[in-house]
Amino acid sequence: MFQRGVIRLAVLGVIAEACICSGISKETRSPMKLSPELGHVLYIGDSITHGYEAPSYRWALHKIFVDNGIKYDEIGIEVGNNTAVGNKSELIERGTTYLGMPFQNKHAAMSSQRAYETSGRKHTSQRLGGTDIFDWLKLPQADKTDRQLNEKPDTCFILLGTNDTLSDYGRRGGIAKSISEVSKALTSSKGGDLPVIIDALRKVNPKVRVVLLSIPAWGETPINNTAEDYKCVLQNLNKQYASLAKKKKAIYVDLNEGLVDKTCEETPGRAVASFVNPKDKLHPTLQGDLIMAGLIARTMGYAGRSAGLPRKASAKFDRSASMLFEEAKGKEGVTLNGERLVMNGGSKLENVWPDGVDVSKGFSVQVKVALGNGGKEGWQNTEALVLTVGNGQHTARLVFKEGAICWDKDTVLYPIDMSANKEAIRVTWVKGNPAEHLDPGFYVWLGDMCIGEGLPDSTPALNGMTIENASNEAVTVESVALDGTSSAPAPVGLVEEEKIVEVK
Numbered sequence: 001m002f003q004r005g006v007i008r009l010a011v012l013g014v015i016a017e018a019c020i021c022s023g024i025s026k027e028t029r030s031p032m033k034l035s036p037e038l039g040h041v042l043y044i045g046d047s048i049t050h051g052y053e054a055p056s057y058r059w060a061l062h063k064i065f066v067d068n069g070i071k072y073d074e075i076g077i078e079v080g081n082n083t084a085v086g087n088k089s090e091l092i093e094r095g096t097t098y099l100g101m102p103f104q105n106k107h108a109a110m111s112s113q114r115a116y117e118t119s120g121r122k123h124t125s126q127r128l129g130g131t132d133i134f135d136w137l138k139l140p141q142a143d144k145t146d147r148q149l150n151e152k153p154d155t156c157f158i159l160l161g162t163n164d165t166l167s168d169y170g171r172r173g174g175i176a177k178s179i180s181e182v183s184k185a186l187t188s189s190k191g192g193d194l195p196v197i198i199d200a201l202r203k204v205n206p207k208v209r210v211v212l213l214s215i216p217a218w219g220e221t222p223i224n225n226t227a228e229d230y231k232c233v234l235q236n237l238n239k240q241y242a243s244l245a246k247k248k249k250a251i252y253v254d255l256n257e258g259l260v261d262k263t264c265e266e267t268p269g270r271a272v273a274s275f276v277n278p279k280d281k282l283h284p285t286l287q288g289d290l291i292m293a294g295l296i297a298r299t300m301g302y303a304g305r306s307a308g309l310p311r312k313a314s315a316k317f318d319r320s321a322s323m324l325f326e327e328a329k330g331k332e333g334v335t336l337n338g339e340r341l342v343m344n345g346g347s348k349l350e351n352v353w354p355d356g357v358d359v360s361k362g363f364s365v366q367v368k369v370a371l372g373n374g375g376k377e378g379w380q381n382t383e384a385l386v387l388t389v390g391n392g393q394h395t396a397r398l399v400f401k402e403g404a405i406c407w408d409k410d411t412v413l414y415p416i417d418m419s420a421n422k423e424a425i426r427v428t429w430v431k432g433n434p435a436e437h438l439d440p441g442f443y444v445w446l447g448d449m450c451i452g453e454g455l456p457d458s459t460p461a462l463n464g465m466t467i468e469n470a471s472n473e474a475v476t477v478e479s480v481a482l483d484g485t486s487s488a489p490a491p492v493g494l495v496e497e498e499k500i501v502e503v504k
Contacts, residue, residue: 036494038065038072038209039154042108044118044133044197048216049109049159051081052283055092059103060286060293063437064450066101067306068495072155076106077128077136077147098437099308108136114168115160115186115193133200152205157296158197159213161186161241162282165233170224179232187240189247198248210250211300214238216292217259217271219281230269234260253299258291262403262415263379272404272412287452291414294449303491305450307430307443312487314366314424319482324351324465333469341477343385343469351482352464359391362486364428365465368478372402374419379403383470384418389427389482390462396427396442397458405444405451408458413444414451423447424479428486430454448489 043049043058050056065072079094094105108118108128116122120132120141134141136149164186169178186193194212201208215233218224234256245252261272275288284292294304321339325331333347341349353359371384385400399406405414405425423446432440432454439454465482469475 036070038070040075040151041072042075042149042153042156043106043159044156045107045109045159046113046163047082047109047111048162048283049107049157050078050111052111052280053082053277054284054286054289055081055105057284057289057292057296058105058107059092060289061296062101062103063098064293064297064302064305066098067308068303068491070302073151074104074106075149075151075153076108077131077149078108078110079104079106081105082111092437096437099433100436112163112167113160114164115197116164118160119193119196121191121193121196133197137200137204139200139203153201153208154205155209155211156201157211157213158194159216160194160197161215161237162218164193165215165237166218166221166224166282170229175224175229175232179236183237183240186237187244192244194241194244195248198250210245210248211253211296212241212245212248212250213253213292213296214241214255216255216284216288217269219271219273219276220267221281225267225270227267227269230267234269251300253296255292255295258295258414259288260415261412262375262417263381263401265375265379272415274412287413290453291451294451298447298449298493301493303493303495304445304448304489305443305453306488306491307450307453308433308438309428309430309486309488311490312364312483312485313490314426314479314481314483317364317366317481317483318357319351321477321480324480324482325349327351327354339479341467341480343467343475343477345469345472345474348466348468350464350466353391353484357484359484360393362429362431362484363389363391364426364483364485364487365389365396365481366424366426366489367467367480368424369400369475370419370421370478371400371471371473371475372417372419374417375402380471383409385475385477386468386470387427387465388458388462388468389465390458391429392461392463394429394442395458395460395462396429396455398425398427398444405446407442407444407452407455414446416446424489426489428488430486443488445489448492 095102110127113127118133120134123130129147131145131147135143135145138148165182169182189195198210242252259271259275261270264270277283321341325336329350330348333344334349335342380402383399387398389396397408402418404412406412426445428443430443432438441454444452
């Protein structure tokens, strides 16, 4: 892999730390052997894969692969993504580089594509030139077409079923009425569209790595927006997807642990509003793409983004919880127990950077906390714990609520039951490199999964750090550490550990 920056010799390794987020543990990661090479990668899907007013999860996944030295080559019969009227800054042209690595933007996806069109079961339009998986792979059933792949796929990502479910069956009397029919059409071992597609891929390459993605959550659309609709698709149908993946020895990725609004009690299953396009309430935004890509990489067993930064464990940070407590102002209501801070309701811990510490080029803070009761008494959508850190010029304000990690006030970065959280959250400032599409601003990680990139400064400016318990209940901060450099978290999963692109 050719990359700009400082590149050291590669040493492959699997980091053995436990990683528990969104129900994904070390034990439930990819059942297939990990590799730093994905080979020829084919993306199959509809407009969610193609991209609609955002580059799609493929661009976000590309950045994860580049950050971790994962080699791959995109193949496909289509190139590009849909043009965003009046918002071309969110489009990624073919060949756009991220830290020196071009994104070819190749795929086999198109708006409104159905699984039955991809499998060849029915051809009802000229989407993708009226071709199907057999045409692309040059199998005996293929028609004569110039839409064929010149390479055999080594890794294939499949995201199909949204149009079949929401557009077809959802407009014919409702999803609940037809869920058994659509489930059979999509997943049946006897001619179901997804098994047919997977079997075709295995005919040309028996060792192909297949990654089957769940149907992702959607927002408050004009139809298909009842609690029963969400349950039928996101729980019932996706369970069939997971079962199929197990039978076919494929990797199944549940995208909805990171997309569904945990606090939306009237219609459980609805996506976080800011994660879907505000016009159609369906296609992912840039933040939705980021979360989808992070969950895909994590489920496959790969480490998260490094954003061009060196990786550094919080144990090596300049200041631990005990040091911060000793130096802090306003300790009223805060006690120290080992490296734990026990904060009474309304208490606040304040620190400033010591004299002589230069944080103009970057800084990081990491905190580990669990709070709330998992919505047992109704989800509290108010600020519970607020972490603020800055260097006088750039300030980050991270807000923890019972059901979400938010930026500043109400910008949801990740929906999560904070009472069950077992991972550290890191915030760091990144100078960035806009020419190489590394956005400047703040980056946020949950574990080693990036859940926020290029986030804007908060106000007012702060030169130091504060932790405030904004609730009425006591909160235990398991650990907190502060550092005068910018760094990404220590990785969990397979990476080329020493192959780091350092942005200068």
